[in-house]
Amino acid sequence: MSARPKIAFFDFTSCEGCQLTVIDSLQNHPELLEVVEIVQFREAMSEKGQDYAIAFVEGSCSRASDEARLIAIREQADLVVALGACAHLGGVNAIRNSQELSDVRKYVYQDKAEWYETYPARPISAVVDVDFAIPGCPIDRDEFIRVVRQLLQGRTPQLPEYPVCVECKLKENVCLFLRGKTCLGPITRAGCDAICPSFGSACEGCRGLIPQPNIPSLKEVLKEHGLSMEETSAMMTLFLTYQMMDHEVVDDAGI
Ligand code: SF4
């Protein structure tokens, strides 16, 4: 029997882009395949081994039947790792949480709404204990490799607790606010090397909030830079709806 740690990948409500990123990462780091045994990975293989020690879970929990499956994964695995913003934060799926579920069901499924089971989307940590989360939409390829190596070494991976702005400044980018644009970098957890602002696009918060984000202050800055309450709400709820609601920072901007 193989002594290599057995790992498995699972998908819940998601676009499966994080699993694609895993495949991409492993193509560039085939040495990792020498030290682990992948027993289940629907996007890459047809075997469905049930004997695994580390479970990587992509996707949010968005229906009651997801819960039993998540609990079964938790019972089997020594380590459960949330893979990407959907699993870590509820992700884009949680946008609907701030709207009437019946309206959302009708909008998406029209006259077939009764056919589909659904409820407000949640991160997997709302259902089971999670040992670690790899943030991002999608995850960062290098961060995935680093986290896997550290888990295999028995170490606890650490995420930056500072905002994207720190990495952005280290790259000597001109701040988007000085270029007539807006950005969520000041409240978003770093670790992506500020990839979006480095290419002129706003950080949209896909890696989640830093500890103790100053959200009221950022809202003031966004307002000063011309964003309406509706635009601010749309920006802050793309990835952060669940965290915002969890942090009870709901205010008159509708977040
Ligand atoms: S985090 Fe983004 S890339 Fe990953 S599964 Fe969710 S939507 Fe897709």
Ligand code: SF4
């Ligand atoms: S562009 Fe965004 S991430 Fe970069 S410094 Fe400005 S606010 Fe921060």
Ligand code: SF4
């Ligand atoms: S800059 Fe922001 S939106 Fe872009 S990858 Fe980093 S955390 Fe995600």
